[in-house]
Amino acid sequence: MSNANFTRRGLLKSSAVAGAGLAMPTIFTGAAWSFTNEPTAGTVTLGFNVPQTGPYADEGMDELRAYQLAVEHLNGEGDGGMLSTFSSKALDGAGILGNKVAFVTGDTQTKSDAARASAKSMIEKDGAIMISGGSSSGVAVAVQGLCQEAGIIFMAGLTHSNDTTGKDKKANGFRHFFNAYMSGAALAPVLEKAYGKDRKAYHLTADYTWGWTQQESIQKATEAIGWQTVNNVMTPLASTDFSSYITPVLQSGADVLILNHYGGNMVNSLTQAVQFGLRDKMVNGKQFEIVVPLYSELMAKGAGKNIEGVFGSTNWSWKLQDEGTKAFVKSFGTKYGFPPSNAAQTCYAQTLLYADAVSRAKSFNPCAVVEALQGDSSSLPGIDSAANKGFLFDGLGNGQTLYRAADHQCFKDVLVMKGKENPENEYDALEIVEVTPVKQVWYEPDNPMFAGGNLGECNPGA
Numbered sequence: 001m002s003n004a005n006f007t008r009r010g011l012l013k014s015s016a017v018a019g020a021g022l023a024m025p026t027i028f029t030g031a032a033w034s035f036t037n038e039p040t041a042g043t044v045t046l047g048f049n050v051p052q053t054g055p056y057a058d059e060g061m062d063e064l065r066a067y068q069l070a071v072e073h074l075n076g077e078g079d080g081g082m083l084s085t086f087s088s089k090a091l092d093g094a095g096i097l098g099n100k101v102a103f104v105t106g107d108t109q110t111k112s113d114a115a116r117a118s119a120k121s122m123i124e125k126d127g128a129i130m131i132s133g134g135s136s137s138g139v140a141v142a143v144q145g146l147c148q149e150a151g152i153i154f155m156a157g158l159t160h161s162n163d164t165t166g167k168d169k170k171a172n173g174f175r176h177f178f179n180a181y182m183s184g185a186a187l188a189p190v191l192e193k194a195y196g197k198d199r200k201a202y203h204l205t206a207d208y209t210w211g212w213t214q215q216e217s218i219q220k221a222t223e224a225i226g227w228q229t230v231n232n233v234m235t236p237l238a239s240t241d242f243s244s245y246i247t248p249v250l251q252s253g254a255d256v257l258i259l260n261h262y263g264g265n266m267v268n269s270l271t272q273a274v275q276f277g278l279r280d281k282m283v284n285g286k287q288f289e290i291v292v293p294l295y296s297e298l299m300a301k302g303a304g305k306n307i308e309g310v311f312g313s314t315n316w317s318w319k320l321q322d323e324g325t326k327a328f329v330k331s332f333g334t335k336y337g338f339p340p341s342n343a344a345q346t347c348y349a350q351t352l353l354y355a356d357a358v359s360r361a362k363s364f365n366p367c368a369v370v371e372a373l374q375g376d377s378s379s380l381p382g383i384d385s386a387a388n389k390g391f392l393f394d395g396l397g398n399g400q401t402l403y404r405a406a407d408h409q410c411f412k413d414v415l416v417m418k419g420k421e422n423p424e425n426e427y428d429a430l431e432i433v434e435v436t437p438v439k440q441v442w443y444e445p446d447n448p449m450f451a452g453g454n455l456g457e458c459n460p461g462a
Contacts, residue, residue, distance in 0.1 A: 035365045036151045036461030037129045044099040044364065046071070046351070047106065047128030049119050049143060050157065054110030055237065056135035056263040058298045059343045063133060063157055064105065065336055066344035070351035073331070074101045081331040082352060085324040085395035090359035097358060104128060110135065110237070112142035119143045123150050129364055130155060132350050135263065135343065136237075137161030137210035144173040151461015153366050155350035158343040160262075160294055162213035165409035166450035171458045172366055174373055174408045176353065176401075177346045178441070180214040181449050183293045183313040184221030186414040186436035190311060195256070195289055197226030202254035204245050204269060206261050207234040214260045217449065218293045222258075230254040235261070235269075242269040246276050255283040258291045266292055267302040274306045297341045300419060300429035307419035307429055314415045316342040316397050317432055324395040339427050349396045353403075357391075367458040374405040380438060387445050400438075406445045407455060414441050 039045075048067045051060035073081045076093035083091050095101050104126040106118030115134075122128040131147050132155040134140040140159035147154035148170040156164060156175040160183070165175050191199075201222060205215040211234070219229050230252050235245055246269070249257055257278060261269050273279075273290060281288040292299075295312040318329045318339040328348060332340040340348075357372035358364055375391025380402045391403040401412040416434040423429050443450070 034460065034462035035367075037123065037127045039099045039129065039364060042099055043102050044096050045126055045128050046101060046103045046354075047119065047122035047126065047131040047133075048103055048347075049106040049108055049115060049122065049131055049133035049139075051110040051135045051139070052105075052107040054108075055265050056110045056158075058302070059135045059158055059263055059296065059341065060108070060133075062298060062341045062344045063135065063347040066332065066340060066348040067103065067132070067351060069332060069335060070348045071101045071103055074351070074355050078335070079327075079331055082324050082328050082348070082396055085327050086352060086356070087394040088356050088360065090356050091352065096355045097362065097364070101355070106133075108133065108136070108139045108143075110139065112136075112138045115139040116142050116146050119146055120150075123147075123152055128152070130354050132347060132354070133157045134159045136208070137164055137213075138208045140164050140175075141168045141209060144168065144170050148172045148456070148459055151366055151459045153354060153369050155354050157347045157350065159210070160214065161210040162217065162449050163209050163453075165407045166213075167452035168209075169407050169453050169455050171370060171408075171456045174350075174353070174403060174410075176350050176403075176410045178313075178315050178412070178414055179409065180210070180217040180293070181443055181447070182414050182441040183214065184217035185441045185443075186313050186416050186434070187218065187291070187293060187311065188221035188225050190416045190434055191222065191227075191291065192225040194311065195286075199227045199256050199286070200230050200254045200284065201227050201256045201258050201291075202230045202249050202252050203232040203258045203260055204242065205232055205234050206237055206265060208237055210262070211260050213449065214293055215258075218258060218260070218291075220449075227256070235265075237265070239265060240268055242272050243276070245269075246273050246278070249273075249278065250276075250281065250283070253284070255286045256289045256291060258293065260293060262294055263299065264302070266295060266299050270303050270310070271306050295417070295430075296343060297339070297427065297430060298343070301426050303419075303429075308421050310419040311433070312417050314342045314417050314430070316345045317415055317417065317430065318345075319430075319432055320397060320415075322395075322397060322399065325397045328397065345397055352396065353393075366460045370458040373403055373408070375403060377405070378402070380411060382439050383442055385442070385444065402438075404445075407450070411438050411442060413438050
């Protein structure tokens with residue numbers, strides 16, 4: 001990024017640490033409203049922490065494009081994108097509360113320790129008042145915990161593990177992206193219709209928090225329709241060669257391979273499974289099938305023809321026809337020359353949602369922002385639940401969306417997709433099979449898959 005995108009500000013230091021040359025966060029101590037990194041000199045700095053290297057780098061770079069576009073729109077540059085379609089009208093294109101928006105970036109490397117170090121630097125050295133980003137749920141959980149400790153709002157980017165708003169939820173953290181439970185709930189009925197109830201599934205699973213909860217969710221959902229689970233084999237996140245994992249699949253009696261992989265891992269494992277001829281086999285009198293519970297346009301592009309006919313779920317698609325989606329796709333496409341991924345959309349939306357909450361609260365204080373994002377107890381129509389309370393909004397894609405106050409998880413429609421057989425171009429690799437209504441993917445906060453943890457209280461940091 002150019003130096004113009006990095007805004008450094010003076011940092012308060014105690015005499016003890018000044019001599020050691022260690023920068024501390026800017027902390028203002030004005031009675032009850034004191035909080036960390038209050039904007040000064042008419043500028044507010046946001047920290048965007050994404051994988052610029054590692055297996056999820058493609059997603060990270062598209063997230064970064066979306067963040068940059070969101071900052072431009074908040075500052076009144078470009079065509080404004082979703083600011084004009086967002087149901088809340090608190091944003092006016094004049095920054096945030098009159099402060100020009102600047103940003104700093106970090107590389108998570110798809111590693112939790114690197115991501116925490118990067119976020120810590122942006123908070124302590126760059127004065128970032130909000131951190132967003134991710135692509136690995138392990139990273140998101142780690143950085144969310146750091147932000148809770150530091151008194152900074154964390155607007156999660158791409159994170160799909162149930163744990164992010166389950167056992168590892170935090171009051172200072174919010175997630176717009178959907179989760180593994182929702183993928184299972186949306187996919188299972190489509191899989192039953194396409195492949196029947198009598199199936200035997202073999203799972204390959206990324207060995208970290210997302211893979212664990214994704215596998216648990218899709219296994220429970222498919223077993224509920226009658227499928228049997230033959231085996232579940234864990235694979236390291238750093239894996240690039242999956243041949244040794246794929247070889248045993250055809251000897252297992254399974255007739256479906258479920259790849260609980262994401263990003264470059266999924267591109268590699270799917271490609272190698274097709275090269276091994278799995279999709280050409282007949283097993284148990286049935287055509288062998290492959291399912292990818294979570295995928296994106298970027299993964300489909302990387303997999304090429306191998307994605308054809310493969311079912312999966314996504315958080316959003318640039319092919320949706322609501323006004324918010326059309327506005328965002330137009331802005332993104334004009335700037336970058338190709339359509340945005342679902343990771344890009346959620347990061348763009350999170351940036352606007354944070355700015356909007358600050359504007360509605362008329363304060364950057366994290367506790368005021370938390371209160372604004374938890375909403376006024378509005379509810380989604382058609383869902384009879386005491387937990388159906390929070391901040392209800394529209395105009396950012398996927399129709400009406402609720403930030404649930406109980407756990408800071410967004411609830412909205414979920415898309416079931418399928419690899420397109422005759423794509424018009426490399427960005428046309430997926431087609432929408434079904435828009436699953438939010439009611440079908442709803443769950444109560446005490447659902448066993450989300451058990452444990454405590455949202456706790458907001459932390460303003462000072």
